[in-house]
Amino acid sequence: MRILKYILLLLLLFSIAFLVFVVTQKGDYKIVRSKEIKIEKDIVFNFVTDSSSYQDWSPWKSDEANFKNIKITPNDSLTQNIFISEIKNESLMQFQKTNNGVLITWELNGKLNFNLKLLCVLKGGVDYVIGNKLEEGLENIDTYLVKELKTYNxxxxxxxxxxxxxxxxxxxxxxxxxxxxxxxxxxxxxxxxxxxxxxxxxxxxxxxxxxxxxxxxxxxxxxxxxxxxxxxxxxxxxxxxxxxxxxxxxxxxxxxxxxxxxxxxxxxxxxxxxxxxxxxxxxxxxxxxxxxxxxxxxxxxxxxxxxxxxxxKTFTPKPKTETTQENLESTTETNISTKQTEK
CATH class of the missing domain: 3.20.80.10 (Regulatory factor, effector binding domain)
Known part of the structure; x- marks a missing residue:
């Protein structure tokens, strides 16, 4: 019985130590991911900046995140505030033309609440948790534009x-x-x-x-x-x-x-x-x-x-050549003249 109490006490102390460790993790983060999309730059830019299309490429569910456009620089960049679990995160997407299409560079920075800190500790760091989300979003854009748009009949x-x-x-x-x-x-x-x-x-x-x-x-x-x-x-x-x-x-x-x-x-x-x-x-x-x-x-x-x-289309038939008395007389005269010549 005493051993069981010691085990429970150790588990309690370990839990407290773990929670303290999570809480004391760095709260600020900055993650950057890039991906080349092999389709025209203006198509990609118009798609990403269209607010009605967020649900088609966002790595977060509609009830998890809220996007608010701050600044759109035509065919160049998109600045947004993304509220994840009601915490504001600053997002910057830049679009650079390449030989094959466009390179999207997505930068996200903000603060982590306790739940995100805990998730980062369990999954090996913020770079994996937030970084994986950015990679998922970029992959969604690629899938939608390249595979979806090129499939047609x-x-x-x-x-x-x-x-x-x-x-x-x-x-x-x-x-x-x-x-x-x-x-x-x-x-x-x-x-x-x-x-x-x-x-x-x-x-x-x-x-x-x-x-x-x-x-x-x-x-x-x-x-x-x-x-x-x-x-x-x-x-x-x-x-x-x-x-x-x-x-x-x-x-x-x-x-x-x-x-x-x-x-x-x-x-x-x-x-x-x-x-x-x-x-x-x-x-x-x-x-x-x-x-x-x-x-x-x-x-x-x-x-x-x-x-x-x-x-x-309508076709008008060509008029038939009418044989007039004048034409007959002309033809007869020509035939007589020809016969006389032959004689």
């Missing part, structure tokens, strides 16, 4: 009839490089408008273009949601009503990220030319978001239907 469905549709729309213009970010924000704004005004949607959101020219750096488009009846809005409202009549279209299905839209439209145009279909420049060029955010986070599983407005 384009299928030509052929000639279809696109039926008459009423819709409400928000029209905007942006650079081609900013299209995904701008259109995503517009979609959320449109859905909020629909919910606020208790408007019933009859189908999936879609985008219309006045034209689709792959070389254009500027895109004029409208974010739309289909409704039962054409809606009239007050003058000056950013939301307006729209309508298109039934038309023929080449339907193409893109499974994958929107960055492959250009290739999908080009294949649709090539199909039209090969099948003797004229592109209807006065028609509506439409993209329907069949599967997209926020329902599906992985770009490789996004499904977008493209509709290229076309008209069937």
């Amino acid at each position: 384009i299928k030509i469905n052929g000639l279809v009839t696109k039926h008459m549709t009423n819709y409400i729309q928000q029209i905007d213009t942006c650079n081609a490089a900013d299209f995904q970010k701008v259109s995503k924000a517009m979609l959320q704004n449109m859905l909020s408008f629909v919910e606020k005004n208790d408007i019933e949607i009859l189908g999936l959101p879609f985008i219309t273009y006045e034209s689709v020219k792959p070389n254009n750096k500027e895109i004029i488009f409208a974010m739309c949601v289909p409704v039962e009846e054409e809606i009239l809005t007050t003058p000056g409202s950013e939301i307006s009503g729209g309508h298109f009549d039934e038309f023929l279209a080449v339907k193409t299905t893109l499974t994958g990220d929107y960055s492959h839209r250009k290739e999908a439209w080009n294949k649709a145009k090539n199909y039209a030319r090969k099948n003797k279909l004229n592109e209807d420049t006065n028609g509506k060029f439409i993209e329907v978001y069949k599967t997209s955010l926020p329902k599906e986070r992985k770009p490789s599983k996004w499904i977008t239907e493209l509709y290229l407005p076309v008209k069937k």
Whole structure:
């Protein structure tokens, strides 16, 4: 019994000593990790700095950490405060162009609470605990951008009839490089408008273009949601009503990220030319978001239907040469003259 008491006392003393050791560990830290992402620098930068994409690459769960942007230097760096377990940590991400893509250098510094100190002691130091988190985040970025964005498929469905549709729309213009970010924000704004005004949607959101020219750096488009009846809005409202009549279209299905839209439209145009279909420049060029955010986070599983407005080519037959009395007389005279010459 006395031996058992000594053992318990020793365990108590050891526990106290261990706790004292944990508490007295250095509270400040600074960890740096780097990784090369083999994709264009601007794509990586736009993805990482888009607050709606944090959940796609953050190494912390949404209830574990909170990100707050402090400063964004275009195509160069991102400064943030990251609150982990309610403790502020200062984060700096720098983006440097390389021959193969971009090098991301992620620096994180802050203070450790008791739980993190304990975890660091058990796992061999702060460099392993925080460092592993940074490596996980960088790996998530690489997986999302390189593997997810490069996995796609384009299928030509052929000639279809696109039926008459009423819709409400928000029209905007942006650079081609900013299209995904701008259109995503517009979609959320449109859905909020629909919910606020208790408007019933009859189908999936879609985008219309006045034209689709792959070389254009500027895109004029409208974010739309289909409704039962054409809606009239007050003058000056950013939301307006729209309508298109039934038309023929080449339907193409893109499974994958929107960055492959250009290739999908080009294949649709090539199909039209090969099948003797004229592109209807006065028609509506439409993209329907069949599967997209926020329902599906992985770009490789996004499904977008493209509709290229076309008209069937018409051929006007060449007029037949009429045999007139004058032509007959001329022909007869020529034949007689020829015979006389032969004599």
